Amino acid sequence: MSEEMDMDEGGTVKKFMFVNRKAPYGTIYALEGLEVVLISAAFDQDVSLAFLDDGVYELVKGQNTKAVEMKNFSSTYRALEGYDIEKLYVERESLEVRGLNEDDLLVDVQVLSAAEMGEMMAAQDVVISF
Amino acid sequence: MKFAIMINEGPYTHQAADSAYLFARAVLAKGHEVTRVFFYHDGVNNATRLTVPPADDRHIVNRWSELAKAHDLDLVVCIAAAQRRGLMDENEAKRQGKDANNIAPGFRISGLGQLVEAGIQSDRLVVFGD
Numbered sequence: 001m002s003e004e005m006d007m008d009e010g011g012t013v014k015k016f017m018f019v020n021r022k023a024p025y026g027t028i029y030a031l032e033g034l035e036v037v038l039i040s041a042a043f044d045q046d047v048s049l050a051f052l053d054d055g056v057y058e059l060v061k062g063q064n065t066k067a068v069e070m071k072n073f074s075s076t077y078r079a080l081e082g083y084d085i086e087k088l089y090v091e092r093e094s095l096e097v098r099g100l101n102e103d104d105l106l107v108d109v110q111v112l113s114a115a116e117m118g119e120m121m122a123a124q125d126v127v128i129s130f
Numbered sequence: 131m132k133f134a135i136m137i138n139e140g141p142y143t144h145q146a147a148d149s150a151y152l153f154a155r156a157v158l159a160k161g162h163e164v165t166r167v168f169f170y171h172d173g174v175n176n177a178t179r180l181t182v183p184p185a186d187d188r189h190i191v192n193r194w195s196e197l198a199k200a201h202d203l204d205l206v207v208c209i210a211a212a213q214r215r216g217l218m219d220e221n222e223a224k225r226q227g228k229d230a231n232n233i234a235p236g237f238r239i240s241g242l243g244q245l246v247e248a249g250i251q252s253d254r255l256v257v258f259g260d
Contacts, residue, residue: 012250028214029260032171035210039242043250126249128136128257 015046017121019129020055025070030058033130034076041083048087048124049080050117051109052094055130059090059105077107091117131162134248138259140172141190142183147176150258151193158201166204166248167194169237171259174212177205179234191234198236205237206244 018037022029040047051059058077065072080086088109095101095111102111112120121127135154139146154164169176181191198205207217216232219239223231233239249255 014250016246016249028171032211036170036242036245040246042243043246045246045250126255128245128249128255129259130138 013044013046014125015048015123016040016126016128017048017050017124019050019052019121019127020058021053021129022058023054024058024063024074025065025068026054029130030055031071031073034073036128036130037080037085038076038083041085047085048089048120049085050089050091050120052091052114052117054094054098056090056094056098056100056105059088059107059109060100061104061106074106080107089117089120131254132165132252133157133162134165134252134255135167136245136248136255136257136259137167137169137173137176138171138257140175141181143172144260146258146260147173147190148188150256151190151197153256153258154197154203158197164201164203165252166206166244168245168248169205169207170211170242170245172215173259174207174215174217177207177212177217177234177237178232180232181234195234195236203236207233207237207239208245209239209241212239 018033020030020033024030063072063074088107089112090109091114092111093114135150137147137150141147157164176190176194183189194205197203218228218231219233220231222239
């Protein structure tokens, strides 16, 4: 990455939540959203990720993008732990209406109800949705 | 209050680009501060000076340039998103060996760290997107 970063934030730690709502390959939102998440790790903030609506598909195991000629970036979600990003929340209702459950996902997550997810979002300082 | 603004959609295609501008103007009119406007995803297309809308329509790009000049705004275009979509300033064009640049006055190209930093340093980060 070529960007300059001002790392002197006077020790401010805010709660950042990145909300992922879109399927991984239909649009660029998921991929570019993940780029923001990775950069945020360099700022020592309290970072969490939420997955809801079609965003839950971003975490589904066994993705194969060969036929659409796009880069399969799903392994990056498994690498988040190495960036100390370990709070991944998935909305239960979004999984259920898509016939998915926790075992279908490629990383360990915490499954929350829509109401619990709402409380989680309300407790954040910064919410950025993709 | 200090507001940071994030714009994730392109001009004329999506109302997010208009809403963000109108919001920024309203924030300034109320005497608040706009710490940074960050352009991401297709939002980077708000920064090309080659935009030529019909004469009876609003000029979204020029509108930002004028607002930036009047209020000394920091308009930041994400470099990674810009590179994908053909947005360049003079330095970047030189670096990439391209024969032209197209960034409008008042905008600058920088990294995603500028978004996270804006989230840390502002009281609110308001996201305009789909």
